[in-house]
Amino acid sequence: MLLKHKTPYLFFRYIAFVITIIFVFNHSLAQDSDQLEENFENAENAEEKRLKWGTEEFKLELIKEMSSANIALFIDEHLKKINEPSRIYYKFIKESTREDNFKGNVVLNIVKIDDDKTKHITFRYLKGRNKVRFPPQVGAKGNPVFMLFFERDARDMQRLTGGNALFFRSRIRHSIAATDVEDIEFNFNGEKYSGKQVSFQPFLETELKNRVSRYKTKKFIVTMSENIPGFIYKIETYIEDLENPDDKVKETLTFQGIRTNKQLRDAYKKRKEDS
Numbered sequence: 001m002l003l004k005h006k007t008p009y010l011f012f013r014y015i016a017f018v019i020t021i022i023f024v025f026n027h028s029l030a031q032d033s034d035q036l037e038e039n040f041e042n043a044e045n046a047e048e049k050r051l052k053w054g055t056e057e058f059k060l061e062l063i064k065e066m067s068s069a070n071i072a073l074f075i076d077e078h079l080k081k082i083n084e085p086s087r088i089y090y091k092f093i094k095e096s097t098r099e100d101n102f103k104g105n106v107v108l109n110i111v112k113i114d115d116d117k118t119k120h121i122t123f124r125y126l127k128g129r130n131k132v133r134f135p136p137q138v139g140a141k142g143n144p145v146f147m148l149f150f151e152r153d154a155r156d157m158q159r160l161t162g163g164n165a166l167f168f169r170s171r172i173r174h175s176i177a178a179t180d181v182e183d184i185e186f187n188f189n190g191e192k193y194s195g196k197q198v199s200f201q202p203f204l205e206t207e208l209k210n211r212v213s214r215y216k217t218k219k220f221i222v223t224m225s226e227n228i229p230g231f232i233y234k235i236e237t238y239i240e241d242l243e244n245p246d247d248k249v250k251e252t253l254t255f256q257g258i259r260t261n262k263q264l265r266d267a268y269k270k271r272k273e274d275s
Contacts, residue, residue: 038109038111038122038136039136040111040120040136040138042135042136043120043135043136043137043138044135044136044137044138045137045138045139046118046119046121046137046138046139046140046141046142046144047118047139047140047141047142048139049137049144049147050074050142050144050147066177067176067177067178067179067180068179068180068181069176069177069179069180069181069198069200070176070177072181072196072198072224073142073146073176073198073222074142074176075142076142076231077141077142078141078142078143078224078230078231078232079110079119079140079141079142079143079230080117080141081226081229082110082113082119082229082230082258083113083117084113084260084261084262085110085111085112085113085260085261086110086229086258086259086260086261087107087108087109087110087258087259087261087264088107088108088110088143088145088229088230088255088257088258089105089106089107089255089256089257089258089259090105090106090107090108090145090253090254090255090256091103091104091105091106091252091253091254091256092104092105092106092126092251092252092253093250093251093252093254094249094250094251095248095249095250095251096248096249096250097246097247097248097249098247098249099249102130104126104127104130105124105126105127106123106124106125106126106145106148106253107123107124108121108123108143108144108145108230109121109122109123109124111136114139117141118138118139118140118141119137119138119139119140119141120136120137120138120140121136121137121138121140121144122136123136123144123148125148125152132148132151132152132155134148134151143230143231143232145230145232145235145253146222146232146235149235149253150169150172150220151169153168153172153237153251154168154169154172157215161215168202171202171203171206172200172202172220174202175200175201175202175220176198176200178200179198179199179200181196181197181198182196182197182198182199183195183196183197184196184197184223186223186225186233186234188228188233188255193225193227193228193233194225194227195223195224195225195226195227195228195233196223196224196225197221197222197223197224198220198221198222198224199219199220199221199222200219200220201217201218201219201220202218202220203215203216203217203218204216204217213243214239214241214243214244214247215239217238217239217240217241218237218238218239219237219238220235220236220237221234221235221236221237222234222235222236223235223236228255229255229258230255230258232255233254233255234252234253234254234255235252235253236250236251236252236253237249237250237251237252238250
């Protein structure tokens with residue numbers, strides 16, 4: 001008799017559990033969907049963030065005292081040639097002897113352009129368990145993708161070492177402030193480009209302990225060109241453990257192309273017509 005009364009109760013408990021699982025699963029899918037969020041309610045001011053990242057110890061009127069690397073990354077207007085809402089595409093690749101290798105996509109979505117040519121931007125930085133969420137930005141003149149790369153890198157080093165992301169971020173920032181750019185040439189899609197390169201090793205002169213010591217030789221390289229939309233062509237970082245030369249990590253973010261929102265809409269319309 002007791003079992004008869006319990007059966008409906010257990011049945012409804014089971015239904016509630018199934019509904020909860022479906023809700024959580026659908027919510028996860030929604031978070032990882034290919035749709036780029038365009039909610040600017042909690043957007044950051046892009047240029048304030050860029051100045052804080054790269055020039056917190058300087059005033060703009062003292063720009064002549066800044067390193068050429070600081071000016072190239074934190075002052076130059078990388079997005080000035082983009083005149084309509086567009087998406088810039090990058091490929092991220094991680095090769096590691098300690099963790100799983102993976103590839104992913106990074107998308108910088110220029111949603112709106114104001115009268116002063118500053119941009120409203122949202123981001124999709126990888127997907128699934130590798131996804132990193134960054135808030136939208138408004139008022140952007142520079143390309144923030146290199147800051148996203150550095151930010152993810154600092155967080156990743158914190159995860160792997162137990163160190164503090166603030167320390168890693170600070171060392172990257174101070175190294176850039178003491179670095180000058182080099183003029184280079186590189187090939188992209190069969191064409192030769194003139195550009196600039198920023199190369200630095202933020203931990204080389206720093207005393208590191210325990211698990212952090214393997215990052216002593218870590219090197220960052222940023223390759224840029226005014227003829228690449230958004231200026232940033234490639235960002236690379238390498239690690240080679242001094243005590244174990246076979247222990248290596250390499251991460252790269254490489255420009256793939258740009259498409260205007262109009263081009264994307266036209267392509268979508270054509271796919272629908274063809275199907």
